[in-house]
Amino acid sequence: MAKKLIIGNWKLNPLTIDAAKTLAAAIDQSPMQEAVLCPPMAFLAAIHYPKLGAQDCFWKVKGAYTGQTSPAQLKSMLVRYCIIGHSERRELGESNEIIQAKVAALLEGGIVPVLCIGHGTTRQEDELAVVDVLKDQLNSGLAGIDPSKVVVAYEPVWAIGQGRPATPEHAEKIALYVKTKYNVARVLYGGSTNSTNAAAFLQQPHLDGLLVGGASLLPDDFNKIINLTF
Ligand code: PGA
Numbered sequence: 099m100a101k102k103l104i105i106g107n108w109k110l111n112p113l114t115i116d117a118a119k120t121l122a123a124a125i126d127q128s129p130m131q132e133a134v135l136c137p138p139m140a141f142l143a144a145i146h147y148p149k150l151g152a153q154d155c156f157w158k159v160k161g162a163y164t165g166q167t168s169p170a171q172l173k174s175m176l177v178r179y180c181i182i183g184h185s186e187r188r189e190l191g192e193s194n195e196i197i198q199a200k201v202a203a204l205l206e207g208g209i210v211p212v213l214c215i216g217h218g219t220t221r222q223e224d225e226l227a228v229v230d231v232l233k234d235q236l237n238s239g240l241a242g243i244d245p246s247k248v249v250v251a252y253e254p255v256w257a258i259g260q261g262r263p264a265t266p267e268h269a270e271k272i273a274l275y276v277k278t279k280y281n282v283a284r285v286l287y288g289g290s291t292n293s294t295n296a297a298a299f300l301q302q303p304h305l306d307g308l309l310v311g312g313a314s315l316l317p318d319d320f321n322k323i324i325n326l327t328f
Contacts, residue, residue, distance in 0.1 A: 257289025
């Protein structure tokens with residue numbers, strides 16, 4: 099079976115470079131599954147791990163853009179993946195158009211975009227209503243782009259950081275839909291995953307991995323997840 103892709107999204111943690119280095123050093127370097135660490139941008143160059151990801155990037159390669167990070171700069175730090183359109187960024191005003199521009203810039207720069215979808219869905223909605231929201235995010239985010247080079251992460255916003263994940267069956271249905279309709283490279287699930295519930299998601303046939311937030315800051319938990327076997 100192909101290795102599952104487990105991406106650790108550290109978000110705005112930890113607060114010091116020393117703590118970041120200590121955290122990275124505690125993560126298994128050659129796990130059973132494919133593991134990627136996404137530290138905060140400020141620490142990226144100082145973190146040594148076989149596979150690194152970024153949490154965001156700019157859509158222009160160079161120029162007068164104060165405070166931005168270029169896909170080319172990420173590439174030069176050996177970054178392979180970049181999360182784009184996380185609900186926490188959409189909440190700050192990032193539009194589908196901006197997200198599409200970032201996805202395109204990353205592909206141009208040779209970095210795999212991890213396009214997050216799920217913002218705007220609610221726990222109560224039935225699957226058809228959820229699919230309507232996701233369709234909009236996918237149609238815009240992937241416009242003019244070769245989807246087979248993109249990883250999609252389904253992250254229902256109500257499940258993020260809540261300790262209440264979606265059910266593996268729901269995530270599987272969405273993954274099947276996204277894969278068959280959009281032909282993307284891989285589909286991940288994210289939202290309150292941990293070492294106790296990860297296996298149930300990863301056993302679903304169309305779920306190719308996980309985007310892990312809180313549990314990626316806990317080495318014991320994260321090491322268990324990246325070493326699960328099926
Ligand atoms: P969580 O976050 O695992 O802490 O719910 C996931 C994410 O936001 O990527």
